[in-house]
Amino acid sequence: xxxxxxxxxSPGTSVQDAGRFGAQRYGLVPSGAVDRLALAAANALVGxxxxxxxIELGPLNSVLTAxxxxxxxxxxxxxxxADVAGQPMAVNTSVTIADGESLNIGVVRSGTFGYLAxxxxxxxEPMFGSLAVNARxxxxxxxxxxxxxxxxxxxxxxxxxxxxxxxLPAVVEGPIRVVMGPQDxxxxxxxxxxxxxxxxxxxxxxxxxxxLEGPVIKHLHGHNIVSDGTVNGSxxxxxxxxxxxxxxxxxxxxxxxxxxTVISSDLGRFGQTQPGRGFRFKAISMAEAQAEYRAxxxxxxxxxxxxxxxxxxxxxxxxxxxxxxxxxAINAMDATTWQVHAAAQD
Amino acid sequence: MVAALxxxxxxxxxxxxxxxxxxxxxxxxxxxxxxxxxxxVASDALTGVTETVPTYRSLLVHYDSLQIGFEALGDKxxxxxxxxxxxxxxxxxxxxxxxxxxxxxxDLEDVAKTLNITPDEVVARHVGGDYRVAMIxxxxxxxxxSGLPDSMQMSRRQNPRLLxxxxxxxxxxxxxxxxxxxxxxxxHLLGRTAxxxxxxxxxxxxxxxxxxxxxxxxxxxxxxxxxxxxAEGGEFVAExxx
Numbered sequence: 001x002x003x004x005x006x007x008x009x010s011p012g013t014s015v016q017d018a019g020r021f022g023a024q025r026y027g028l029v030p031s032g033a034v035d036r037l038a039l040a041a042a043n044a045l046v047g048x049x050x051x052x053x054x055i056e057l058g059p060l061n062s063v064l065t066a067x068x069x070x071x072x073x074x075x076x077x078x079x080x081x082a083d084v085a086g087q088p089m090a091v092n093t094s095v096t097i098a099d100g101e102s103l104n105i106g107v108v109r110s111g112t113f114g115y116l117a118x119x120x121x122x123x124x125e126p127m128f129g130s131l132a133v134n135a136r137x138x139x140x141x142x143x144x145x146x147x148x149x150x151x152x153x154x155x156x157x158x159x160x161x162x163x164x165x166x167x168l169p170a171v172v173e174g175p176i177r178v179v180m181g182p183q184d185x186x187x188x189x190x191x192x193x194x195x196x197x198x199x200x201x202x203x204x205x206x207x208x209x210x211x212l213e214g215p216v217i218k219h220l221h222g223h224n225i226v227s228d229g230t231v232n233g234s235x236x237x238x239x240x241x242x243x244x245x246x247x248x249x250x251x252x253x254x255x256x257x258x259x260x261t262v263i264s265s266d267l268g269r270f271g272q273t274q275p276g277r278g279f280r281f282k283a284i285s286m287a288e289a290q291a292e293y294r295a296x297x298x299x300x301x302x303x304x305x306x307x308x309x310x311x312x313x314x315x316x317x318x319x320x321x322x323x324x325x326x327x328x329a330i331n332a333m334d335a336t337t338w339q340v341h342a343a344a345q346d
Numbered sequence: 347m348v349a350a351l352x353x354x355x356x357x358x359x360x361x362x363x364x365x366x367x368x369x370x371x372x373x374x375x376x377x378x379x380x381x382x383x384x385x386x387v388a389s390d391a392l393t394g395v396t397e398t399v400p401t402y403r404s405l406l407v408h409y410d411s412l413q414i415g416f417e418a419l420g421d422k423x424x425x426x427x428x429x430x431x432x433x434x435x436x437x438x439x440x441x442x443x444x445x446x447x448x449x450x451x452x453d454l455e456d457v458a459k460t461l462n463i464t465p466d467e468v469v470a471r472h473v474g475g476d477y478r479v480a481m482i483x484x485x486x487x488x489x490x491x492s493g494l495p496d497s498m499q500m501s502r503r504q505n506p507r508l509l510x511x512x513x514x515x516x517x518x519x520x521x522x523x524x525x526x527x528x529x530x531x532x533x534h535l536l537g538r539t540a541x542x543x544x545x546x547x548x549x550x551x552x553x554x555x556x557x558x559x560x561x562x563x564x565x566x567x568x569x570x571x572x573x574x575x576x577a578e579g580g581e582f583v584a585e586x587x588x
Binding site: 024127138180230232251254262289 | 358
């Protein structure tokens with residue numbers, strides 16, 4: 001048995017999986033990863049179940065150290081520098097941390113949350129089928145709170161050093177898509193203002209909710225409604241007219257009108273938007289939203305097939321360079337050649 | 347004579363949930379229909395439905411759109427909601443012990459002043475109420491009860507408190523509540539109970555169900571302290587009366 005020791009950690013780092021379902025009627029919110037696609041991609045890279053528990057990394061530096069044996073991990077999500085004992089590691093690849101060595105994870109360049117999957121998964125006691133941390137409910141495993149320096153995760157020893165990379169489609173730019181409602185009739189012209197304006201995510205945001213800054217969205221009949229159920233992506237408008245997008249650690253019910261809801265397929269992309277960066281919303285029909293969801297489900301299913309060996313080509317390059325053999329060429333027109341090469345240099 | 351039921355509003359809550367809205371206000375009849383639809387959805391095991399969240403006036407239905415689409419599920423829910431309400435079935439009734447006033451109920455004196463009655467009369471009226479769990483929400487085990495006597499209804503505090511203790515029993519508007527975890531609250535704090543409506547590593551983890559009946563009883567501080575120790579050890583403390 002190996003250990004992954006938290007040497008230092010970014011704020012906002014916790015163990016997360018797909019979440020804890022079935023008890024929202026008792027006030028227990030699912031929690032779970034902000035970016036489910038990145039969660040699943042990280043797990044695919046180390047051969048885990050797609051929605052196994054990973055470490056959801058906050059945007060600043062973290063250092064994790066292997067003890068008692070080698071540990072194989074994969075990093076996805078926010079773009080950022082990373083290295084193991086000085087050897088650079090690219091996002092969307094796996095790497096093996098030798099006993100006593102550290103994985104150094106840098107500050108994000110784009111995106112907010114990273115996902116570090118560990119081969120064999122995180123050991124802990126699931127509650128309602130999940131290890132996801134929900135600090136308010138005192139739930140999650142092995143620690144029911146964000147990770148702290150000195151925490152130790154019991155993990156499986158690395159099975160091999162056969163490193164992988166995963167090819168993910170480029171993240172679509174463009175507006176965050178929403179379905180209007182359930183209380184869009186509590187707003188009049190403000191709906192148009194909501195959809196036509198540029199918004200920024202406030203620094204006062206966390207896994208409960210992302211607060212938005214922009215024009216004031218005025219209610220037709222005041223800002224109190226009788227408490228009503230919420231979902232991940234509900235956009236509620238409190239009294240000050242600045243919307244709050246509810247995130248995985250939201251309350252299960254809320255008493256502000258909800259003008260619209262972020263579609264499931266855009267929740268991860270929205271959650272990765274950095275504070276201060278401008279973006280817009282776009283309303284789409286329910287049929288379009290559900291078609292997007294089917295496409296996302298298909299993409300998730302395809303992830304294991306998008307995992308490839310990472311270091312065969314790298315070894316070949318080194319072998320070719322050292323042997324200086326002419327006539328054995330790399331196909332320069334194949335974009336993946338350069339992706340892998342660039343990854344090795346990153 | 348049975349009045350025909352009006353159809354609920356079917357509202358989209360994103361692409362993976364539907365809000366079935368019976369009323370926009372707190373309404374006992376609407377809540378009865380919410381809980382009846384909740385039971386029907388559970389007993390019919392509707393294809394694609396993953397879980398439901400009953401509130402005072404609406405039922406939130408989470409679903410998997412790979413299995414059923416918005417229109418088809420909305421139609422099915424409307425049909426179920428228009429079925430005649432079943433006869434009131436036997437309900438579980440809990441008695442929840444409360445230590446009122448003092449440091450455990452720091453707003454009791456103010457509530458008494460506002461209502462122009464004695465603190466003892468506030469306690470008597472609160473204990474005299476016959477309550478129903480209308481919904482559980484926001485944080486684990488936070489139970490919103492309907493049935494607060496009219497003479498006890500008052501608006502929420504101007505300034506919500508950022509932290510109120512676990513087990514707080516409070517009143518706000520026309521509701522009373524049993525709060526399980528420490529957290530913010532804008533309600534008036536009357537007392538505390540040792541009952542944990544949510545406790546990990548206990549079976550069941552959640553004590554109350556939407557629709558359960560609740561009565562409060564007053565206990566002294568010594569009893570509260572004993573019950574609190576027992577509850578910490580996993581005992582229910584709440585008494586199941588029927």
